[in-house]
Amino acid sequence: MTDSLPPGPRTPVLLQTLANWSRPTSFIERARARYGRRFTVRMLGQPPMVMVSDPEEIKQVLTAPPDVLHPGEGAFILEPVVGPNSVILLDEDPHLRQRKLLLPAFHGERMQALYGLMEELTRKELESWPTGEEVELHPRFQRLTLEIILRAVFGLERGAQLAELRALLTELLTFSENPLSLLPPLPGVLARVGPPARMRKVGERVDELIYELIDERRAAPEEGADVLALLLSARDEDGNPMSPQELRDELVTALVAGHETTASQLAWTFVALARAPRVQARLRAEIDALAKPGAAGAGEDYLNATITEAMRLHPVIPNAEPRHVKQPFEAGGVTYPPGVTIFVSAYLVHHDPDVYPEPYAFRPERFLESGPGTYTWLPFGGGRRRCLGAAFAQQEMRIVVREMLTRYEVSALRGGGERTRRRSITFSPARGARVMLTARAAAASDAQAREARALAAAA
Numbered sequence: 395m396t397d398s399l400p401p402g403p404r405t406p407v408l409l410q411t412l413a414n415w416s417r418p419t420s421f422i423e424r425a426r427a428r429y430g431r432r433f434t435v436r437m438l439g440q441p442p443m444v445m446v447s448d449p450e451e452i453k454q455v456l457t458a459p460p461d462v463l464h465p466g467e468g469a470f471i472l473e474p475v476v477g478p479n480s481v482i483l484l485d486e487d488p489h490l491r492q493r494k495l496l497l498p499a500f501h502g503e504r505m506q507a508l509y510g511l512m513e514e515l516t517r518k519e520l521e522s523w524p525t526g527e528e529v530e531l532h533p534r535f536q537r538l539t540l541e542i543i544l545r546a547v548f549g550l551e552r553g554a555q556l557a558e559l560r561a562l563l564t565e566l567l568t569f570s571e572n573p574l575s576l577l578p579p580l581p582g583v584l585a586r587v588g589p590p591a592r593m594r595k596v597g598e599r600v601d602e603l604i605y606e607l608i609d610e611r612r613a614a615p616e617e618g619a620d621v622l623a624l625l626l627s628a629r630d631e632d633g634n635p636m637s638p639q640e641l642r643d644e645l646v647t648a649l650v651a652g653h654e655t656t657a658s659q660l661a662w663t664f665v666a667l668a669r670a671p672r673v674q675a676r677l678r679a680e681i682d683a684l685a686k687p688g689a690a691g692a693g694e695d696y697l698n699a700t701i702t703e704a705m706r707l708h709p710v711i712p713n714a715e716p717r718h719v720k721q722p723f724e725a726g727g728v729t730y731p732p733g734v735t736i737f738v739s740a741y742l743v744h745h746d747p748d749v750y751p752e753p754y755a756f757r758p759e760r761f762l763e764s765g766p767g768t769y770t771w772l773p774f775g776g777g778r779r780r781c782l783g784a785a786f787a788q789q790e791m792r793i794v795v796r797e798m799l800t801r802y803e804v805s806a807l808r809g810g811g812e813r814t815r816r817r818s819i820t821f822s823p824a825r826g827a828r829v830m831l832t833a834r835a836a837a838a839s840d841a842q843a844r845e846a847r848a849l850a851a852a853a
């Protein structure tokens with residue numbers, strides 16, 4: 395069945411699996427250099443995986459009928475965490491039904507309601523960040539994005555009640571960085587020992603806490619802007635509410651999908667900004683000129699372009715959900731048989747010099763004149779599976795970047811950039827986005843002192 399698939403690396407499956415785990419970006423870039431924009435890779439225990447990165451073919455894949463390609467099945471690896479009812483895992487009509495129920499909770503107007511919360515939590519978190527020494531930004535962003543998603547999901551006033559959940563989710567996140575987390579459940583005695591067993595316990599306790607929160611809110615419904623309030627009031631076409639299991643699965647999905655992704659994306663954004671003082675200066679000029687900082691999105695063209703460019707340069711989810719072929723499917727002149735999986739590679743199209751000249755340069759200006767293209771800018775995937783939290787994440791990133799640059803100059807440390815490290819399903823900076831923060835007032839007085847010294851020397 396696979397003879398007709400596009401050619402790809404011929405190294406043994408084990409070596410391809412290891413290379414894809416340890417050097418994910420160079421592995422696919424080498425394959426593209428050799429085989430072109432479309433190639434087949436093979437991983438241990440997986441069906442053949444075809445990577446596509448030509449915009450026209452990407453369009454064909456992302457707009458294929460729901461009964462021909464199954465992204466939900468392709469995301470099976472997430473099931474032990476998110477649960478079988480999660481929108482991420484569904485296909486065809488069940489997917490559509492669940493997505494319709496969720497859409498209102500992530501709609502643009504809802505984001506306005508969450509703006510103040512995101513801003514307040516960001517400001518509070520930034521109060522304690524050290525200046526004048528090396529800091530690792532990624533774990534700090536993880537703490538912040540977890541807090542934001544927890545409060546956005548369960549309610550603004552529940553900070554203290556969420557303490558145990560916060561601690562358990564942090565533990566789960568640490569485990570997800572371990573390759574063991576990607577193994578299927580272990581058999582027999584192995585299932586009762588070591589980190590996987592501990593994680594199962596943690597997962598069970600997380601579930602208990604979430605069901606408690608759901609029961610509490612069902613017993614005493616509250617009006618609120620939080621995701622849980624909206625999901626509790628959601629009704630499908632027949633007037634049915636979501637079951638507790640569906641609610642649990644969607645809440646965990648939002649927590650998992652919305653937390654580490656945003657933290658890694660922010661970390662990469664600051665890795666790039668630290669090396670781009672000119673971009674920082676232009677951003678600060680725009681931030682300072684904003685009359686009303688609370689006016690979401692207005693007058694933030696360069697900030698938007700900067701985030702769009704950071705997501706192009708460093709997409710933290712390097713490809714959309716894998717699409718399982720269910721019926722023969724044709725794209726780019728190749729017919730794919732059922733059983734194959736198609737990966738739309740955001741990373742490769744984002745680094746294609748014919749699509750983005752000088753693809754490795756960090757240049758927000760490229761998005762000032764024309765916005766991102768539907769099939770050439772894919773950090774949130776696309777088609778009917780496009781990320782439900784895109785507006786949420788982009789708003790959060792705008793606020794964090796703005797608040798950071800209002801307070802600090804961010805500079806790179808000696809020793810160059812950061813390599814990519816795979817953390818479960820996200821790509822993040824290998825050294826945790828290490829930078830130096832300088833309080834802006836101090837940076838300004840340093841600059842004045844330098845200017846004064848230069849003037850004195852000239853005199």
Ligand code: HEM
Binds near residue numbers: 713776777
């Ligand atoms: C920078 C942050 C984020 C990135 C890079 C990201 C990326 C993605 C990607 C690539 C997909 C797969 C789309 C496809 O296969 O076409 C996805 C799906 C999804 N994301 Fe996000 N995401 C982010 C933040 C969030 C947030 C904050 C939430 C929720 C609060 C969220 C909820 C979801 C959900 C529910 C899906 C499944 C949609 C479906 O299958 O219909 N994501 N995301």
